[in-house]
Amino acid sequence: MSTFLPKPEHKFTFGLWTVGSTGRDPFGSPVREPKTPAELVYLLGEVGAYGVNFHDNDLIPIDATFAEEELIKKDFRKALAETGLVVPMATTNLFGDPIFKDGAFTSNDPKVRAYALQKTMRAIDLGVEFGARIYVFWGGREGTETDSSKNAVDSIKRTREAINFFCEYALDNHYNLKFALEAKPNEPRGDIYNPTTGHMLAFIETLDHPEMVGVNPEVAHEHMAGINFMHGVAQAWEAGKLFHIDLNDQYPGRYDQDLRFGSRDIKAAFYLVKFLEDVGYDAPRHFDAHAFRTEDYEGVKDFARGCMRTYLMLKEKAQQFNSDQEIQSILAEINAVDSELTPYFGKYTKEKANSIKEIPFDRASIANRGLKYEKLDQLTINLLLGYR
Numbered sequence: 256m257s258t259f260l261p262k263p264e265h266k267f268t269f270g271l272w273t274v275g276s277t278g279r280d281p282f283g284s285p286v287r288e289p290k291t292p293a294e295l296v297y298l299l300g301e302v303g304a305y306g307v308n309f310h311d312n313d314l315i316p317i318d319a320t321f322a323e324e325e326l327i328k329k330d331f332r333k334a335l336a337e338t339g340l341v342v343p344m345a346t347t348n349l350f351g352d353p354i355f356k357d358g359a360f361t362s363n364d365p366k367v368r369a370y371a372l373q374k375t376m377r378a379i380d381l382g383v384e385f386g387a388r389i390y391v392f393w394g395g396r397e398g399t400e401t402d403s404s405k406n407a408v409d410s411i412k413r414t415r416e417a418i419n420f421f422c423e424y425a426l427d428n429h430y431n432l433k434f435a436l437e438a439k440p441n442e443p444r445g446d447i448y449n450p451t452t453g454h455m456l457a458f459i460e461t462l463d464h465p466e467m468v469g470v471n472p473e474v475a476h477e478h479m480a481g482i483n484f485m486h487g488v489a490q491a492w493e494a495g496k497l498f499h500i501d502l503n504d505q506y507p508g509r510y511d512q513d514l515r516f517g518s519r520d521i522k523a524a525f526y527l528v529k530f531l532e533d534v535g536y537d538a539p540r541h542f543d544a545h546a547f548r549t550e551d552y553e554g555v556k557d558f559a560r561g562c563m564r565t566y567l568m569l570k571e572k573a574q575q576f577n578s579d580q581e582i583q584s585i586l587a588e589i590n591a592v593d594s595e596l597t598p599y600f601g602k603y604t605k606e607k608a609n610s611i612k613e614i615p616f617d618r619a620s621i622a623n624r625g626l627k628y629e630k631l632d633q634l635t636i637n638l639l640l641g642y643r
């Protein structure tokens with residue numbers, strides 16, 4: 256049995272805002288004293304994380320003076336050097352300040368849209384300064400409560416114009432950056448544009464530089480939309496667009512809970528980890544989650560350790576699944592190739608079409624075949640519960 260201790264090769268990362276969450280929620284004030292970015296880096300170093308991510312204002316307060324900014328960066332850089340943590344991803348807070356109350360890129364106010372461009376360019380510079388290679392856009396306020404307020408087509412066009420602008424900004428400055436778009440269906444806005452990873456994949460194809468832009472799917476966000484998260488991740492991967500991933504957990508039909516990874520739907524988490532490991536996903540495994548409001552900072556460390564341990568335990572379960580003879584023999588049987596039909600699949604030809612039209616099918620006998628999915632699923636449960 257391995258000890259499930261995180262290593263740099265696992266590329267486990269946390270945002271400053273995750274382990275730095277002070278436990279504020281819509282119905283209660285903070286329960287934990289805030290820690291500085293440097294203190295959070297040391298905390299992440301203690302639990303064995305590989306990297307740390309930040310929104311611009313997680314690191315540099317929006318009204319910091321130049322001197323304050325330089326001191327913060329100096330301490331942050333020192334903590335990174337002493338712990339060995341890296342900064343794989345950065346992003347912009349375009350949702351916290353009141354100016355963004357009606358969105359940033361999709362705000363009806365051109366002053367807000369212009370300020371959002373300015374703030375994001377500065378945040379990109381900051382992320383690049385600390386080595387970020389992936390830049391995330393989460394449009395938390397890009398939406399409506401009343402659709403009397405915005406033209407949905409104009410909103411998509413404004414979003415496209417902004418992302419095109421930042422792709423050109425990165426090219427113009429020779430930044431080695433990839434952009435990752437993160438979807439969420441609602442909260443904090445009543446409805447958010449581009450609400451799922453699928454919407455984002457379609458949107459990316461309308462951009463001027465689609466090759467620079469991928470997605471950053473988040474477990475909780477797709478669960479909020481009632482979607483099978485692994486299926487969306489698989490579609491993004493197959494399209495070559497899985498640039499980053501936000502791992503956490505979520506009870507269906509609730510607000511964005513950002514729970515510890517694997518703490519709610521262990522079976523869904525298993526299939527996700529199995530997929531990521533089976534395909535050799537090699538980008539950061541980012542836990543965009545936070546500890547329960549009940550916790551002190553020892554509890555926050557328990558939360559962070561739990562995210563990484565659960566991932567590693569499920570990684571071992573996936574290896575067991577892949578080497579389980581009974582499971583693999585069932586999979587081999589239900590995926591058997593029919594050599595007689597093989598010539599008919601693949602690209603279209605007129606000959607194939609005409610031949611397929613003439614094949615006699617015995618629908619009843621084909622339909623009567625039992626697929627052993629109950630046995631396969633129970634074997635999976637047995638394995639996950641440690642009885643296999």
Ligand code: DIG
Pocket residue numbers: 270272346347391392393437473501543
């Ligand atoms: C929320 O799930 C969003 C913001 O925290 C951030 O912009 C993004 C990066 O992981 N996730």
Ligand code: MN
Pocket residue numbers: 473475476511513543
């Ligand atoms: Mn979330």
Ligand code: MN
Pocket residue numbers: 393437473501543
């Ligand atoms: Mn996220």
